[in-house]
Amino acid sequence: MATLDSDISRDVISHQEHRGSGAIHVIMGPMFSGKSTSLLRRIKSEISIGKSVAMVKSSKDTRYAKDSVVTHDGIGFPCWALPDLMSFPDIFGHDAYAKLDVIGIDEAQFFGDLYEFCCKVADDDGKTVIVAGLDGDYLRRSFGAVLDIIPIADSVTKLNARCEVCGQKAFFTLRKTCDTKTELIGGADVYMPVCRKHYVNNQALIKPSKEVLDSDKARRESCWRQLLL
Structure with a gap:
């Protein structure tokens, strides 16, 4: 019982140490502005310093590849194609998810649960999430929830x-x-x-x-x- 209590205490302390220690970075802009290229550049930079990363994109986007984030220039990176974000820890595996440092999200405008997921990843799980997506649609109206996460973001980059x-x-x-x-x-x-x-x-x-x-x-x-x- 003492061992079980100490294990639980360690888990609680570890979770408390991670709470609020994450970050949210947003990359937005029109089409062909290099959002995916910038996202991949940041992800590769995190990998170069030893961080554990995973890439996610909407399963709606099958233009270049089903299981890769691919820029308009043809540069690709393996990813998880999902219909929603909150299912990612279950699909990825909770043990593997716990070890992740950074999560990249491409075509973020297609995820209705973007705000909820970013809060969980950064605030509760202490991870860094890098979001790339359109800020406006073809009528210059807010597209999806990309603009909704700006108030909770650590940084916002608008490309042209x-x-x-x-x-x-x-x-x-x-x-x-x-x-x-x-x-x-x-x-x-x-x-x-x-x-x-x-x-x-x-x-x-x-x-x-x-x-x-x-x-x-x-x-x-x-x-x-x-x-x-």
Whole structure:
């Protein structure tokens, strides 16, 4: 019994020592701004000083590989592809999770439990979590929970890309198609980084095009209904 009590005491003391000793670092920006590249650079830096790391990404993102974080330049790193974050300790294994020092999260905007997980990792488990994700969607609205974790972050880095129209700094993501789904996973075939000027100008062109397409679709559906009557 004494041995059991001492083991429990050691576990409690160890847990208390770890509480609040973690950190949260956020990397955000538009598409093609190098978020995944920056994340991988930081992860590899942690590995170089002997830290135990694991990488996680959303299972929704299968553009380049299912079980790797891959940059647009083709640089990859093995990862766990998950539908949510809170299941990670169970899937990874609790003993292995306890030994982790750093957790990297790519495409963080797709995780609805991002805030909850980051609090647990940094506040309760004393680990460092490095988050990379889009801060805004193609309409420049908050995307997912990335902006929600800024108040609890130790550092926030906002990256920029290069406007594909003029070459100036690009802080926004322009969708090339008329699809209105918030979550539309794609690459350069669907999105392009743009500056403020060319975001506004292109949105002015895309909106009328969408209205024409929606009108054509409505007419086609009306014709089919009439034919079926």
